[in-house]
Amino acid sequence: xxxxxxxxxxxxxxxxxxxxxxxxxxxxxxxxxxxxxxxxxxxxxxxxxxxxxxxxxxxxxxxxxxxxxxxxxxxxxxxxxxxxxxxxxxxxxxxxxxxxxxxxxxxxxxxxxxxxxxxxxxxxxxxxxxxxxxxxxxxxxxxxxxxxxxxxxxxxxxxxxxxxxxxxxxxxxxxxxxxxxxxxxxxxxxxxxxxxxxxxxxxxxxxxxxxxxxxxxxxxxxxxxxxxxxxxxxxxxxxxxxxxxxxxxxxxxxxxxxxxxxxxxxxxxxxxxxxxxxxxxxxxxxxxxxxxxxxxxxxxxxxxxxxxxxxxxxxxxxxxxxxxxxxxxxxxxxxxxxxxxxxxxxxxxxxxxxxxxxxxxxxxxxxxxxxxxxxxxxxxxxxxxxxxxxxxxxxxxxxxxxxxxxxxxxxxxxxxxxxxxxxxxxxxxxxxxxxxxxxxxxxxxxxxxxxxxxxxxxxxxxxxx
Amino acid sequence: xxxxxxxxxxxxxxxxxxxxxxxxxxxxxxxxxxxxxxxxxxxxxxxxxxxxxxxxxxxxxxxxxxxxxxxxxxxxxxxxxxxxxxxxxxxxxxxxxxxxxxxxxxxxxxxxxxxxxxxxxxxxxxxxxxxxxxxxxxxxxxxxxxxxxxxxxxxxxxxxxxxxxxxxxxxxxxxxxxxxxxxxxxxxxxxxxxxxxxxxxxxxxxxxxxxxxxxxxxxxxxxxxxxxxxxxxxxxxxxxxxxxxxxxxxxxxxxxxxxxxxxxxxxxxxxxxxxxxxxxxxxxxxxxxxxxxxxxxxxxxxxxxxxxxxxxxxxxxxxxxxxxxxxxxxxxxxxxxxxxxxxxxxxxxxxxxxxxxxxxxxxxxxxxxxxxxxxxxxxxxxxxxxxxxxxxxxxxxxxxxxxxxxxxxxxxxxxxxxxxxxxxxxxxxxxxxxxxxxxxxxxxxxxxxxxxxxxxxxxxxxxxx
Numbered sequence: 001x002x003x004x005x006x007x008x009x010x011x012x013x014x015x016x017x018x019x020x021x022x023x024x025x026x027x028x029x030x031x032x033x034x035x036x037x038x039x040x041x042x043x044x045x046x047x048x049x050x051x052x053x054x055x056x057x058x059x060x061x062x063x064x065x066x067x068x069x070x071x072x073x074x075x076x077x078x079x080x081x082x083x084x085x086x087x088x089x090x091x092x093x094x095x096x097x098x099x100x101x102x103x104x105x106x107x108x109x110x111x112x113x114x115x116x117x118x119x120x121x122x123x124x125x126x127x128x129x130x131x132x133x134x135x136x137x138x139x140x141x142x143x144x145x146x147x148x149x150x151x152x153x154x155x156x157x158x159x160x161x162x163x164x165x166x167x168x169x170x171x172x173x174x175x176x177x178x179x180x181x182x183x184x185x186x187x188x189x190x191x192x193x194x195x196x197x198x199x200x201x202x203x204x205x206x207x208x209x210x211x212x213x214x215x216x217x218x219x220x221x222x223x224x225x226x227x228x229x230x231x232x233x234x235x236x237x238x239x240x241x242x243x244x245x246x247x248x249x250x251x252x253x254x255x256x257x258x259x260x261x262x263x264x265x266x267x268x269x270x271x272x273x274x275x276x277x278x279x280x281x282x283x284x285x286x287x288x289x290x291x292x293x294x295x296x297x298x299x300x301x302x303x304x305x306x307x308x309x310x311x312x313x314x315x316x317x318x319x320x321x322x323x324x325x326x327x328x329x330x331x332x333x334x335x336x337x338x339x340x341x342x343x344x345x346x347x348x349x350x351x352x353x354x355x356x357x358x359x360x361x362x363x364x365x366x367x368x369x370x371x372x373x374x375x376x377x378x379x380x381x382x383x384x385x386x387x388x389x390x391x392x393x394x395x396x397x398x399x400x401x402x403x404x405x406x407x408x409x410x411x412x413x414x415x416x417x418x419x420x421x422x423x424x425x426x427x428x429x430x431x432x433x434x435x436x437x438x439x440x441x442x443x444x445x446x447x448x449x450x451x452x453x454x455x456x457x458x459x460x461x462x463x464x465x
Numbered sequence: 466x467x468x469x470x471x472x473x474x475x476x477x478x479x480x481x482x483x484x485x486x487x488x489x490x491x492x493x494x495x496x497x498x499x500x501x502x503x504x505x506x507x508x509x510x511x512x513x514x515x516x517x518x519x520x521x522x523x524x525x526x527x528x529x530x531x532x533x534x535x536x537x538x539x540x541x542x543x544x545x546x547x548x549x550x551x552x553x554x555x556x557x558x559x560x561x562x563x564x565x566x567x568x569x570x571x572x573x574x575x576x577x578x579x580x581x582x583x584x585x586x587x588x589x590x591x592x593x594x595x596x597x598x599x600x601x602x603x604x605x606x607x608x609x610x611x612x613x614x615x616x617x618x619x620x621x622x623x624x625x626x627x628x629x630x631x632x633x634x635x636x637x638x639x640x641x642x643x644x645x646x647x648x649x650x651x652x653x654x655x656x657x658x659x660x661x662x663x664x665x666x667x668x669x670x671x672x673x674x675x676x677x678x679x680x681x682x683x684x685x686x687x688x689x690x691x692x693x694x695x696x697x698x699x700x701x702x703x704x705x706x707x708x709x710x711x712x713x714x715x716x717x718x719x720x721x722x723x724x725x726x727x728x729x730x731x732x733x734x735x736x737x738x739x740x741x742x743x744x745x746x747x748x749x750x751x752x753x754x755x756x757x758x759x760x761x762x763x764x765x766x767x768x769x770x771x772x773x774x775x776x777x778x779x780x781x782x783x784x785x786x787x788x789x790x791x792x793x794x795x796x797x798x799x800x801x802x803x804x805x806x807x808x809x810x811x812x813x814x815x816x817x818x819x820x821x822x823x824x825x826x827x828x829x830x831x832x833x834x835x836x837x838x839x840x841x842x843x844x845x846x847x848x849x850x851x852x853x854x855x856x857x858x859x860x861x862x863x864x865x866x867x868x869x870x871x872x873x874x875x876x877x878x879x880x881x882x883x884x885x886x887x888x889x890x891x892x893x894x895x896x897x898x899x900x901x902x903x904x905x906x907x908x909x910x911x912x913x914x915x916x917x918x919x920x921x922x923x924x925x926x927x928x929x930x
Contacts, residue, residue: 039633
């Protein structure tokens, strides 16, 4: 390779194509480093083992629970082992709600269709009166339909919201967005008209026996009524019975809300060498619902974020900017951690050049959604899309759209916000259920998520925004 | 909307941008129809139920087996119900090999490590002698390493091929391609040097207890020795024992090869209205390995192909060209069906304008690989890539590369060959195993595969190639 002809060619390129050679060299270096990131994640990653501990050994981590506290300590200890510049816990106050004894929902009439329905109380739900709630079920498909029926038809009844998620949506999060109002606002709206309790069809496109919980929000000055999700299979069955005549249900919930509790975000960072005040945040949320392991929601996001730092460390990468991993507490029912983090960050005049949240599961990466204040968005979005040739070989693209609940309060700092977007087809098979456990996560898919985030972090760190 | 200004603008476009208006209208129509295809697949599809029957009620469908015959009849009856122009079975001869009684592999020495290994005889493997095979295990990582060792070190031994699939490959099929020579050629090469039997590390990147079978090929005039795959977990364990000293294994296989059997491809088609002699083929292979349900390999491909016809029918689409679904027999261990189909097709002077095979699982679609004779490829590949704006919203792209084993013999007809390419991360978790069953398939991912193929078929039918 050291023949005179090769020397000549080399000289020729140096003389006549300096700019493009430099660009090519940089591109080739970047492509090489991104390949190294994926190699590290796929052949020597730790995130799957961390997730196994978080979901199997610790389990469901609802804010204020003992498990949430264990998760804080576990993740802090993992970050400590990575030998970062610093690791700390940040105090935040969170709600403390407990499901209590297993909820009961059963059809008691018609007599020949008596059966138990597979149900989960919604997060925030109150307990039923001591002798439960018994009432006729009235089915509605939307909040509007509820309004049309009004108090006369609803008072004393058990309202059953049964609008399915639209299976025709390609991105399942859009289908979720089109149905979740029933769960969040349905119970309190029904209570306004005097409903005794509220059932909501589980938010999934599957027809199966798995109930999906999730937060419901009570409005002030409206009576708080028991609110539960039932499995889609049971929703279909219940609806078909209602079409034939009056259906009565007995239900009980044993939930309890306690005083707000002290909890923590977990923060670990590698200090930047050149621009330490420009923070690139990677994060997920530590809390999960209580009924399963919270593997895809959002243990995956936490181990993604930790693995980003681990990968960069293992590759001996010295960032110019500060790379900070933040594991937020209380995304599911309050956003206590996210709001506290942003508040303190603003008080300290911090600047997040970019924040990337993973809260859409540990599936095969498809890219990132990008968001930011209109003043800075267009130019910076153009810049990141120029990196696409480096990211497309890994199936990644950019779309405009919301980032993540925990990082959204940082938008005012005028940095870019990104949401990690993996394939969404299976997410709502597991979301907020008892089956969101480690066996629902494919190791390679999880690892590729971490590598995708690390690659974007690397490019932002190297080139700025 | 009927204001004078709007009329003026309309007139203006008609006068000055006729071509582009037409193109836009066509594009909008095409986008609308493709959306209809996905709507149909995702909200009213049948492929998941068909796959459930094929994999759960019928089960593993190895060529020559009773299950393979049942699968032929079942799929023919499903196609009959679709009211196509014609449905028929095409005779073909296939090998008939049976696994027989469960294989046994156990470590017998060192005495304190006696254990059974989870194993499956490879397809085509002979039975062991009546009293099994006992021998020392010699580990190699490649066919080259085997050659270097030579007869002196191999004679009488049990050769253990233990090169893992490379986890760093992003597309897992590339990792498979880099390791499969051990399974296909390893046993016969070892036999050339007098090996008594051969073990192969299962072809998956996972470390688990699931053995993966698959075909091995014996060369003529070389002794046929028992050949088995062991699980990766056992391969790791065995390798670590070998590093400590001599390891002896006892193994037995009970396989038998019978006379070639009569079997069938299943063919259903919708006759084209304008160019009936231009065939657009969609296909998968009906046979599977015997140990599992053959859900991803390749029940998914069969129901994808059937669903393409079902979707177009349900949307009342009348194709200009002939759309033909072909379910091939015997892809796994002989290609009897694919070769016979091409032979008869050539005899009848048929012309396959395009053939699309789905044989990479029922996962979320990522696009299509495209292949074709060099004389026609460049221009036609350019044409299909012009359709990308219509396909990218569904996550689809084109790559150059091989299509599918069953359709590859059609390349000489100078049409385009496509391989359906879904996400590959999980494929080798299930490939050729006892766990490749319906519960490994996500309904939406499967349905989107059928919709992707139907969309490509629609575009080829409408615009030609």
